[in-house]
Amino acid sequence: MPLKKLKTANHTFRTWHRRLGLATCLLLIVLALSGVLINHAHQMGLDQRGVKISWLLDYYGIGQPRNIMQFSQDPASLIAIDNQLWLDQQFLLESTVPVLAAVWYQQQIIAIDAKQLYIFDRQGQLLETQNDSSGLTPPLVDLSISAKGEPLLSTQHGLLIADEQLLDWQSVDANDTAVGDSSMSQATTINPDLLIQARSRHLTWERVILDLHSGRLFGAWALWLWDFVALVILFLSLSGLWMWRHKKFRR
Known part of the structure; x- marks a missing residue:
């Protein structure tokens, strides 16, 4: 060149x-x-x-939770946020479907979605999962504590009551069972930080x-x-x- x-x-x-x-x-x-x-x-x-910046979560299309329910508050609050379950500020569970109910029973936590039942210890560690393979036929509908302090599980096939060890669920006539207070309420004063934490689990x-x-x-x-x-x-x-x-x- x-x-x-x-x-x-x-x-x-x-x-x-x-x-x-x-x-x-x-x-x-x-x-x-x-x-x-x-x-x-x-x-x-x-x-x-997880990302805890609101505008960035909004940018990704991760909006505010649609369903927030607060369950038993003694000894600590159980809060369902869409398909997540929280023990106060501690994350317990993220299911594939919305969490329907949660109760305290003998220092344990029992929770359900439409497909499964979950048992946690007092510290929030998952102990056991029960579903159709354990004899529970979905869909599950509701969970409460009877007036006698027994766990009651409502399904589309009827009402079930558990033994003390939560191993065996037997059919029971709803007319023969007095249902106690499930302590469920629509949550209106949830800590905003908890809502951010719930959203941050998606990003x-x-x-x-x-x-x-x-x-x-x-x-x-x-x-x-x-x-x-x-x-x-x-x-x-x-x-x-x-x-x-x-x-x-x-x-």
Whole structure:
């Protein structure tokens, strides 16, 4: 290549190398930092840490819970938030369907959704799950404590009463059983922090950073922007090699 044309090409490459480098500097920093965070997401706990920023949850379409119910408050509140169950501020369960009821029984917690019955200890550790394989025929409808202090399970097939160990459920005539107070009420004064925690379980910081790194966080058009950045990186690499290879002509 003639010397004059080579100098012209070098000047052109330097100009666009500088312009595109400055224009994409911020995006390259975002890509680099998000890439580092993704590589260390597990060590930093980002794959378990929920997002608790309201506007970001709204942006992802994670709205306010639709159904909030508060059950027995003695010795601690049991709160159902859609398909989640909470013991005060402690998360207990996330089911595939809404939680229908929860009660305290002999220092244990019993909860149901339409498909299963769950038994927790006082500290909120799951002890046992019962369903159709255990002899409970869904759908389950309601759960309460009888006037005698016995757990009563209502299903579409009838009313069941449990033995003291909660191992065997027997049919009982509703007319022969006095149902006590289930202590369920529509919750109207739930701590806003608890609602944020419930929503945050649907979105982790790892997911947000992955979406930021890939460009999906800003919608479909951002994918084209990130493709452009990739091409710019390729151009910067090739133009840098070109200028290094022909540096003796930079005069």
